[in-house]
Amino acid sequence: xxxKEILETVNGIFIDVLDNxxxxxxxxxxxxxxxxxxxxxxxxxxxxxxxxFKIRFGSQEIQNWSNIGDMIASIKAKxx
Amino acid sequence: xxVFSQLKKNLKKDFSNLKTIKVALLGDTATQFLNQALRATxxxxxxxxxxxxxxxxxxxxxxxxxxxxxxEFEPDVVIIFLSSHKLVARYNKLKPGxxxxxxxxxLAQIQNLYESVKSRLKAKVIFYNYQEIDDHVFGNFANKxxxxxxxxxxxxNFMLMxxxxxxxDFYICDLSSIQNQVGxxxxxxxxxxxxxxxxxxxxxxxxxxAKTLDIIAAINGKFKKCLILDLDNxxxxxxxxxxxxxxxxxGALGIGKAFTEFQYWVKKLKNRxxxxxxxxxxxxxxxxxxxxxxxxxxxxxxxxAVFIANWENKVDNIRTIQNILNIGFDSMVFLDDNPxxxxxxxxxxxxxxxxxxxxxxxxxxxxxYPLNLFxxxxxxxxxxxxxxxxxxxxxxxxxxxxxxxxxxFLKSLNMLSLVEPFNKFNTPRVAQLSxxxxxxxxxxxxxxEADIESLSKSSDYFTFAFTLEDRFGDNGLICxxxxxxxxxxxxxxxxxxxxxxxxxxxxxxxxxxTLVNSAKEHGYTYLKxxxxxxxxxxxxxxxxxxxxxxxxxxxxxxxxxxxxxxxCYISNK
Numbered sequence: 152x153x154x155k156e157i158l159e160t161v162n163g164i165f166i167d168v169l170d171n172x173x174x175x176x177x178x179x180x181x182x183x184x185x186x187x188x189x190x191x192x193x194x195x196x197x198x199x200x201x202x203x204f205k206i207r208f209g210s211q212e213i214q215n216w217s218n219i220g221d222m223i224a225s226i227k228a229k230x231x
Numbered sequence: 232x233x234v235f236s237q238l239k240k241n242l243k244k245d246f247s248n249l250k251t252i253k254v255a256l257l258g259d260t261a262t263q264f265l266n267q268a269l270r271a272t273x274x275x276x277x278x279x280x281x282x283x284x285x286x287x288x289x290x291x292x293x294x295x296x297x298x299x300x301x302x303e304f305e306p307d308v309v310i311i312f313l314s315s316h317k318l319v320a321r322y323n324k325l326k327p328g329x330x331x332x333x334x335x336x337x338l339a340q341i342q343n344l345y346e347s348v349k350s351r352l353k354a355k356v357i358f359y360n361y362q363e364i365d366d367h368v369f370g371n372f373a374n375k376x377x378x379x380x381x382x383x384x385x386x387x388n389f390m391l392m393x394x395x396x397x398x399x400d401f402y403i404c405d406l407s408s409i410q411n412q413v414g415x416x417x418x419x420x421x422x423x424x425x426x427x428x429x430x431x432x433x434x435x436x437x438x439x440x441a442k443t444l445d446i447i448a449a450i451n452g453k454f455k456k457c458l459i460l461d462l463d464n465x466x467x468x469x470x471x472x473x474x475x476x477x478x479x480x481x482g483a484l485g486i487g488k489a490f491t492e493f494q495y496w497v498k499k500l501k502n503r504x505x506x507x508x509x510x511x512x513x514x515x516x517x518x519x520x521x522x523x524x525x526x527x528x529x530x531x532x533x534x535x536a537v538f539i540a541n542w543e544n545k546v547d548n549i550r551t552i553q554n555i556l557n558i559g560f561d562s563m564v565f566l567d568d569n570p571x572x573x574x575x576x577x578x579x580x581x582x583x584x585x586x587x588x589x590x591x592x593x594x595x596x597x598x599x600y601p602l603n604l605f606x607x608x609x610x611x612x613x614x615x616x617x618x619x620x621x622x623x624x625x626x627x628x629x630x631x632x633x634x635x636x637x638x639x640f641l642k643s644l645n646m647l648s649l650v651e652p653f654n655k656f657n658t659p660r661v662a663q664l665s666x667x668x669x670x671x672x673x674x675x676x677x678x679x680e681a682d683i684e685s686l687s688k689s690s691d692y693f694t695f696a697f698t699l700e701d702r703f704g705d706n707g708l709i710c711x712x713x714x715x716x717x718x719x720x721x722x723x724x725x726x727x728x729x730x731x732x733x734x735x736x737x738x739x740x741x742x743x744x745t746l747v748n749s750a751k752e753h754g755y756t757y758l759k760x761x762x763x764x765x766x767x768x769x770x771x772x773x774x775x776x777x778x779x780x781x782x783x784x785x786x787x788x789x790x791x792x793x794x795x796x797x798x799c800y801i802s803n804k
Contacts, residue, residue: 198433210422
């Protein structure tokens with residue numbers, strides 16, 4: 152799957168989980184850039200992404216992401 | 232059921248017109264999502280749960296400190312969630328030789344928590360029981376080893392049931408049953424647990440919240456009282472009018488077994504006090520035939536409080552049933568195999584609960600069980616008699632039609648009422664009536680058995696429980712009043728509620744005569760009453776006015792020395 156395609160899918164998940172249609176993610180986006188993306192909602196986002204891509208992240212992996220680009224790289228590695 | 236992300240959208244809605252219930256949530260794991268799920272689920276059943284959440288793992292700190300935020304908050308409901316994962320951690324630290332005492336030690340701790348809460352709050356306590364974790368240290372042999380974790384956990388769950396059965400305000404929310412229903416893999420997600428200390432998966436949150444709200448709603452008087460059954464292909468297989476008595480499917484063979492097992496379930500509900508009604512498109516005599524003659528029928532006519540079979544539309548028929556039973560549509564469940572009928576009824580009576588029965592009757596029960604339609608917070612021996620009482624009511628309706636004059640009708644009933652203060656024999660029923668009565672209820676204050684017991688012992692109150700019987704039968708205990716000593720000359724009517732089964736019998740007059748006589752006897756001059764409106768008690772809006780009380784700033788006052796006994800046709804038993 153291409154990065155762009157993954158980004159679009161992830162963007163859709165963010166819109167749904169955070170209930171905010173204005174979200175437009177880029178690889179550089181961090182939690183500080185998105186309203187309501189706090190540690191609690193992060194868990195919900197991760198679970199929703201896992202379900203959508205039918206993957207499981209390692210419990211440490213998800214703590215090492217610094218931005219959306221890292222998240223997409225993880226997804227890409229697992230769906231390749 | 233909504234998934235968590237859908238449910239969360241409720242949190243942005245307007246809660247301001249909903250009934251507020253103050254809830255304290257305390258857990259030994261992270262409970263933020265559970266908090267959100269509870270509040271969002273409450274919205275869908277018209278509750279504004281005002282939730283105060285304790286900081287992470289502060290259960291003991293909050294409960295045992297009399298000056299804690301918990302007690303400052305003064306919740307109506309305290310939810311305590313001690314997880315199986317923390318139980319394992321505790322078990323892990325026990326010295327060899329102590330393992331076999333874990334259940335006893337943990338139960339003692341839970342009792343301490345409960346008693347500490349109860350000594351400072353009037354709140355109800357909801358406690359989640361333990362989801363099973365089988366560590367397989369002993370394999371199947373764990374069942375033979377008292378010190379195994381599995382043995383101790385199951386023992387603890389059983390001891391909790393025993394404790395709850397003797398502790399009126401301690402309610403168990405059956406998390407273990409939820410996990411058995413959907414599986415541990417669905418309930419628990421290890422990565423979420425490791426990262427966040429949350430032991431409930433995001434998927435299971437709506438289920439857990441719903442089951443918790445079932446208890447909260449029942450405590451607040453919102454629960455199902457009546458089950459309305461369709462007959463053909465719901466109660467038995469086939470169509471009685473076409474197939475005939477010999478050919479309907481019921482009994483031990485084939486699909487008949489599904490209907491038999493369904494009927495046994497319905498019969499157990501009836502024995503528990505759920506009122507059964509039949510609503511069927513059929514010729515009445517033909518529809519009744521299986522109930523009278525089929526050897527394999529589990530349900531019999533005497534199980535059915537109201538039997539309506541005709542060719543009119545079901546909406547009107549259900550309205551008739553509601554009229555006879557005099558309970559709200561929101562306390563009734565309608566089961567019908569026909570999606571078309573369900574939709575018509577749903578469109579006209581949206582308050583009615585109408586489950587989407589699966590097409591295959593083999594799946595009826597497995598579909599119905601987890602819906603938990605019939606949550607309750609009380610059970611008394613009177614419950615089992617309820618059906619007979621409603622059947623008697625139907626007879627009375629017929630008799631009444633033969634009298635042109637209401638007085639003559641009331642006289643002909645030869646009514647007797649036993650008036651007693653609350654005592655240990657009537658306490659369960661008094662508490663139950665206090666939970667169940669919504670319509671004829673002036674202030675809608677709910678009392679549990681424990682509350683009733685302490686009222687009966689208090690010297691600040693006069694309590695009255697009324698029964699009513701007549702020549703058709705015994706209605707049992709149907710009315711409660713509680714008088715609070717307000718000043719030296721004034722008694723405040725804290726509670727006046729009555730079962731709607733006995734409306735229009737002159738019971739109000741009889742009760743007021745009794746209260747006035749008692750007030751005079753004890754040297755009081757004034758009775759004060761108050762009407763607190765709810766969505767359901769409009770029928771008693773003018774209750775005190777009709778009885779001759781005078782209004783003063785929203786309070787109704789009666790001078791007992793100027794009172795003349797009201798006419799009524801009920802005698803003291």
